[in-house]
Amino acid sequence: MTLYSFISSGLSYVFTTIIYLFIFSVIRLIYLDIRKMSTEDKRREYENQNMVQSRGTALNNRRINTAVLHTVKNKEAVELRLKKQYIIEEFAVFGRGEDCEIQVNNKFLSLEHFQIWFEDGEWFLLDMKSRNGTYVNDIRVKKTVILNDGDEISAGGLEFIFAV
Amino acid sequence: MQRLKKGNYKLPAYLLVIMNILGFGLLCMANNFDPNIMYIGLGIMAFLLLVYCIVVVCRMGDKFLILIASMLITIGLLMLCRLNLKMGVRQIIWIGLGVIVFFTSYCIYYNIWFWDKMWFVYLGLGTVLFIMTLTLGQKVSGSTNWLSIAGIYFQPSEITKILYVMFLSCYYSKSWEYPVLKIKPKYITAMGTYLFILFLVMQRDWGTILVLFLIYIFMIYIYENGFGFLAANFMLAAVTALLGYKFLYHIRVRVSVWLDPWSDIANKGYQITQSLFAIASGGYFGRGLGNGSPSYIPEVHTDFIFAAICEEMGVFGGAAVIILFFLLSYRCFKIALGAKNPFNKAVGVGLTLMFAFQTFIIIGGVIKFIPLTGITVPFVSYGGTSIIASFISLGIMQAISAKEVRGEKRAGK
Numbered sequence: 021m022t023l024y025s026f027i028s029s030g031l032s033y034v035f036t037t038i039i040y041l042f043i044f045s046v047i048r049l050i051y052l053d054i055r056k057m058s059t060e061d062k063r064r065e066y067e068n069q070n071m072v073q074s075r076g077t078a079l080n081n082r083r084i085n086t087a088v089l090h091t092v093k094n095k096e097a098v099e100l101r102l103k104k105q106y107i108i109e110e111f112a113v114f115g116r117g118e119d120c121e122i123q124v125n126n127k128f129l130s131l132e133h134f135q136i137w138f139e140d141g142e143w144f145l146l147d148m149k150s151r152n153g154t155y156v157n158d159i160r161v162k163k164t165v166i167l168n169d170g171d172e173i174s175a176g177g178l179e180f181i182f183a184v
Numbered sequence: 185m186q187r188l189k190k191g192n193y194k195l196p197a198y199l200l201v202i203m204n205i206l207g208f209g210l211l212c213m214a215n216n217f218d219p220n221i222m223y224i225g226l227g228i229m230a231f232l233l234l235v236y237c238i239v240v241v242c243r244m245g246d247k248f249l250i251l252i253a254s255m256l257i258t259i260g261l262l263m264l265c266r267l268n269l270k271m272g273v274r275q276i277i278w279i280g281l282g283v284i285v286f287f288t289s290y291c292i293y294y295n296i297w298f299w300d301k302m303w304f305v306y307l308g309l310g311t312v313l314f315i316m317t318l319t320l321g322q323k324v325s326g327s328t329n330w331l332s333i334a335g336i337y338f339q340p341s342e343i344t345k346i347l348y349v350m351f352l353s354c355y356y357s358k359s360w361e362y363p364v365l366k367i368k369p370k371y372i373t374a375m376g377t378y379l380f381i382l383f384l385v386m387q388r389d390w391g392t393i394l395v396l397f398l399i400y401i402f403m404i405y406i407y408e409n410g411f412g413f414l415a416a417n418f419m420l421a422a423v424t425a426l427l428g429y430k431f432l433y434h435i436r437v438r439v440s441v442w443l444d445p446w447s448d449i450a451n452k453g454y455q456i457t458q459s460l461f462a463i464a465s466g467g468y469f470g471r472g473l474g475n476g477s478p479s480y481i482p483e484v485h486t487d488f489i490f491a492a493i494c495e496e497m498g499v500f501g502g503a504a505v506i507i508l509f510f511l512l513s514y515r516c517f518k519i520a521l522g523a524k525n526p527f528n529k530a531v532g533v534g535l536t537l538m539f540a541f542q543t544f545i546i547i548g549g550v551i552k553f554i555p556l557t558g559i560t561v562p563f564v565s566y567g568g569t570s571i572i573a574s575f576i577s578l579g580i581m582q583a584i585s586a587k588e589v590r591g592e593k594r595a596g597k
Contacts, residue, residue, distance in 0.1 A: 024213060024214060024474065025472060025474070025475045027210070027213070027472075028210060028214075028472030028473050028474050028475050029471060029472035029475055030472070031206060031210055031472060031473065032469050032470045032471070032472040032473065032496070032497060032498060032501075033469050034206060035203065035206070035207070035470075035473075035497055035501065036469055036470075036497065036498060036500045036501055036504070038199050038202055038203045038206075039203070039255070039259070039497075039501065039504040040500070040504060041199055042196050042199040042200065042203070042255055043504060043507055043508065043511070045192070045195045045196045045199065046196055046248060046251060046252065046511060047511070049192075049193065049196070049247075049248065050248060050511070050514075050515070
C-alpha cells in the first residue's frame with residue numbers, strides 16, 4: 021500500500037463528509053427560505069383583509085405598517101404615568117433619551133434601550149447595548165430577534181405586550 | 185419571540201472550496217506533484233464561485249440552482265480528471281463556455297417576451313437539426329447523432345430537447361390555440377413529438393427518445409383534462425415498443441442484457457457487469473480517488489461515470505449525487521410552481537422533467553434497474569454539448585425565477 025493510496029482512501033471519508041455537509045447546509049437554507057416565504061404570505065393575506073375592511077376610509081395608497089406596544093399595568097408603569105399603548109410606525113427606538121420615538125423617563129433605562137422595526141414582512145427587535153438589557157418572553161435578547169404577536173417585552177422593570 | 189435565524193449563504197461556498205482544494209490536491213499528488221493541475225483546479229473553483237457571487241449579488245433569482253450545479257460539476261470534474269487528464273482539461277474548457285452560455289441564455293430569455301408565439305420556429309429548427317444530423321452526421325459507436333462543424337463535434341439532439349420543451353409549452357400555456365390547416369394544435373404537438381421520435385429512431389438514440397416521450401406523457405398528464413388522450417398516446421407507445429422489440433435487434437439485445445447480463449458476460453453483458461462490479465467494490469465510502477480501476481468499464485467517462493463515482497467515492501457518494509439531483513429538481517419544480525406567466529410555468533415544468541428523467545434513465549441503467557440506454561448525466565458526464573445544453577436549461581430556469589422575484593413588469597413587457 022503506497023502513501024498515495026493510503027491518503028486517498030483516508031480522504032474518501034472526508035469527501036463524503038464534505039458532500040453531505042454541503043447537502044445539509046443547502047437543505048437548511050432552502051428550509052429557512054420556505055419559512056420566510058410562508059410568513060410573508062400570511063402577512064400579505066392579513067394586509068389584504070385589512071384593506072377590505074378599511075376600503076371606505078383609506079385615502080392614501082401607501083400603507084404604513086404599524087404595531088402596538090400595550091403597557092402592562094404594574095407599579096412602575098403607574099408611577100411613570102405611561103400611556104396605555106404606544107403605536108409604532110415602521111420604526112421606533114425605545115429609551116430615556118429625548119430623540120427616542122418612545123421616550124420613558126425611567127432611571128433603569130438606557131438613553132437608547134432597544135429598537136423595533138419592520139422589514140420584509142417581519143417585525144424585528146434589537147437591543148441597543150443597554151445596561152440592564154431587554155427581555156423578550158423572559159429571555160435576554162442578544163441578537164436580532166423576530167417578534168411575534170403577543171410577545172412580552174420587558175426593559176428596566178417595565179413590561180409591554182407586542183401586538184401587530 | 186422567535187430567534188432570527190439568518191441563512192448562512194457562505195457555508196456551502198466554503199465547503200465547495202474545501203472539496204476542490206482537497207480533490208485537486210490529491211490529483212496533483214497522483215500526477216507527480218504537477219502544479220498545473222492545482223492551478224486548473226483553483227481556476228475552475230474561482231470561476232464557479234464568481235458565478236455564484238454574481239447570481240447572489242445581482243439578485244438573479246434562485247440562489248441554489250447554481251450552487252447545486254457547482255457541486256455536481258466538481259464531483260464530475262474530479263472524476264474525469266482522475267480518469268483521463270486530457271478529457272478533464274477539455275471538460276474545463278466546455279464548462280467555461282457553458283458558464284458564458286448560462287449568462288447569455290439568462291439575458292436572452294429574461295429580455296424577450298414573445299417566446300410563446302414562436303412554436304413554428306422551435307419545430308422548424310428541431311427538424312432542420314435532425315435532417316442535418318441524418319445527412320451530414322458522423323457515426324460514433326453505433327448511432328448517427330454527431331455533427332461536426334469546423335472540427336468541433338456536437339450532438340444536436342441535446343439542443344433539440346430544449347427546443348422540444350419550448351414547442352410543447354407554446355401549446356400548453358394556451359397561447360397557441362388557432363388551428364393550422366384545420367388541424368387542432370393538440371394534434372400538431374402530437375405529430376411534432378412523433379416526428380422527432382421518428383428522427384431519433386433513425387439515429388438509434390434510444391435514451392433521448394425515452395426522455396422526450398416521458399416529457400410528453402407527463403405534460404399531457406399535467407395539463408390535459410381527462411385521460412383519453414393520455415391513454416391513446418400510451419397505447420400507441422406500447423404498440424410501437426412491442427413492434428420495436430420484435431423487429432429491432434438493438435432493442436432486443438438491450439432488454440435481454442438487462443434481464444440477464446451474466447450469461448454473455450464477455451460480450452454483450454460486459455459493460456453492465458463491469459459497472460456492477462465497480463459499484464460493488466466501492467463499498468460504503470469508496471476506495472478513494474485513484475485507487476479503483478474504473479477504466480475497465482467501457483464508456484466510463486460519459487454514460488457510466490456514475491459507476492466510477494460509486495467505486496471511488498462509495499455508495500454514499502453515489503447517493504449524494506442522486507440527492508443533489510433530487511434537490512435540483514425540487515428547486516426547479518418550486519420555481520415552476522411559483523411562476524405566474526403560463527408559458528414560463530410550462531417551460532419550467534418541462535425542463536425539470538428533462539433533468540429528472542435524464543438522471544433517472546442513466547442512473548437506473550447503470551445500476552441495472554431499467555434497461556440501459558446511452559444518455560449523459562447532466563453536469564457530471566464528459567461531453568461538450570451535454571454541458572452546454574444543461575447550462576442553457578439552467579439559465580432559462582434562472583431567468584424564470586428572476587422574473588418571478590423581480591416582478592414580471594420589469595422583465596421584457
